[in-house]
Amino acid sequence: MGINFGDARSFKMAVVADYYVNPQSYPKLPEVNSVYEQLSEAGYGIIKMPHPTMVGKGTEGWITSTVDQIQEYSNRGFKLFVLGVEGIAGKGIWIEALKIEIKKRGLPMPESIVLKKTQLSEPEEALKAILKRASS
Amino acid sequence: MFVAHCLLNQNAKVAEFARYPGVVSPIVDLARQNGYVVEQLPCPEILAMGITRWWTTKDIYDNPGYRRHCAGLTKFTADVIERYIKRGFDVRLIGLDGSPSSGVRFTGTSEPIWGGRPQATVEQYKIVPGKGIWIEELEKELQRRRLPFPKATGVPMDDPTFNMKKSVIEIDKFLEE
Numbered sequence: 446m447g448i449n450f451g452d453a454r455s456f457k458m459a460v461v462a463d464y465y466v467n468p469q470s471y472p473k474l475p476e477v478n479s480v481y482e483q484l485s486e487a488g489y490g491i492i493k494m495p496h497p498t499m500v501g502k503g504t505e506g507w508i509t510s511t512v513d514q515i516q517e518y519s520n521r522g523f524k525l526f527v528l529g530v531e532g533i534a535g536k537g538i539w540i541e542a543l544k545i546e547i548k549k550r551g552l553p554m555p556e557s558i559v560l561k562k563t564q565l566s567e568p569e570e571a572l573k574a575i576l577k578r579a580s581s
Numbered sequence: 582m583f584v585a586h587c588l589l590n591q592n593a594k595v596a597e598f599a600r601y602p603g604v605v606s607p608i609v610d611l612a613r614q615n616g617y618v619v620e621q622l623p624c625p626e627i628l629a630m631g632i633t634r635w636w637t638t639k640d641i642y643d644n645p646g647y648r649r650h651c652a653g654l655t656k657f658t659a660d661v662i663e664r665y666i667k668r669g670f671d672v673r674l675i676g677l678d679g680s681p682s683s684g685v686r687f688t689g690t691s692e693p694i695w696g697g698r699p700q701a702t703v704e705q706y707k708i709v710p711g712k713g714i715w716i717e718e719l720e721k722e723l724q725r726r727r728l729p730f731p732k733a734t735g736v737p738m739d740d741p742t743f744n745m746k747k748s749v750i751e752i753d754k755f756l757e758e
Contacts (some may be wrong), residue, residue, distance in 0.1 A: 506657030
């Protein structure tokens with residue numbers, strides 16, 4: 446199906462909360478987590494949502510463009526999952542708004558995982574299962 | 582640090598141009614290790630033409646419709662840049678040099694100019710000084726808001742002669758400036 450891309454891409458991606466790339470911006474959550482490293486090492490592309498308090502009036506633009514990507518990649522057979530974090534409004538990914546936009550377009554919701562605060566210091570186990578499932 | 586979309590997601594690249602599976606870790610890791618917050622710019626190409634788009638040059642993208650599309654994306658992107666600037670962050674940008682959209686120091690054209698019936702070789706793609714269409718539109722939006730354009734550079738991953746070692750040294754220097 447589709448075209449021959451003929452390059453190094455993995456066809457795998459995660460839509461993630463800003464926290465996972467920039468944990469230093471979140472004093473109430475663990476200062477370090479290995480999610481970025483794990484995704485990066487597993488060859489996942491990252492579609493990162495912005496920092497929740499830095500978006501202002503622009504939320505709708507980020508939601509629309511993120512769902513545009515989910516729709517386009519899914520239509521072309523790329524694998525994609527959504528990764529939020531407990532303890533931030535909207536799980537750091539505006540999860541309700543994403544769901545509404547996805548439903549409005551009649552698309553299936555990608556697999557979505559929200560890591561709990563207790564999983565953040567050692568997310569390896571939770572992520573291992575997810576990464577395995579998402580790439581199968 | 583605002584980075585070109587594809588530095589975190591190589592799946593967005595036009596066919597044959599992804600050099601890494603997902604994250605371009607030598608560059609992104611460097612920014613993180615230097616204490617930079619990493620924000621990801623949108624990719625105007627995938628959002629307009631999708632993932633199976635043809636190879637294209639700045640000349641082809643330089644039309645009112647594509648510029649309007651990019652200008653639309655600059656609104657919510659500049660909102661985020663503006664907040665970081667107003668909160669006193671040292672805001673910088675790493676684009677994708679050689680890209681017709683996300684180039685900062687270099688963009689791409691062709692000789693002769695591509696267009697019409699698809700027929701292209703990688704040798705026809707010429708890297709020339711200048712910004713890509715998306716970066717030009719982002720600069721206009723920041724000017725409109727009377728905000729400074731961030732200190733910026735690019736990783737020349739769309740240049741066929743790209744060398745990551747050389748680029749890491751350049752970016753390392755840029756981060757320390």
